[in-house]
Amino acid sequence: MINFSDISNAMFNPIKSWAEQSQGNWNILIVSGFILVFVGAILTYVIQKKMGEADERTNQIKLKSALIMLSVIVLFDIIFPKEYMWEIFFLFKYAFAFVASTIYLAVRFKKDFYN
Secondary structure, rough: OOOOHHHHHHHHHHEEEEEEEHHHHHHHHHHHHHHHHHHHHHHHHHHHOOOOOOOHHHHHHHHHHHHHHHHHHHHHHHEEEOOHHHHHHHHHHHHHHHHHHHHHHHHHHHHHHHO
């Protein structure tokens, strides 16, 4: 049987060792995570506001965006290790969720509103 923790440790051990080399590396991870969270959240909000008032079409797009966010959170919750650096991975889990939602919203916005 596949042990996800062994696979996860093999994938993320190099990041752990790099981050523990110096305080600067640790800070780079934290700052890049916060930047991704803020950029993703702001862009998600902006694109949702650009879609206009809520109706049947935009509600479905927003619900699909929320489903993508939830799916990414669950996926990365399974993948990321929980024994070490869980705060950093918690931050990146939500950053990637916002970014994935933003990408979906941008593609749908361009397809539906500029076509």
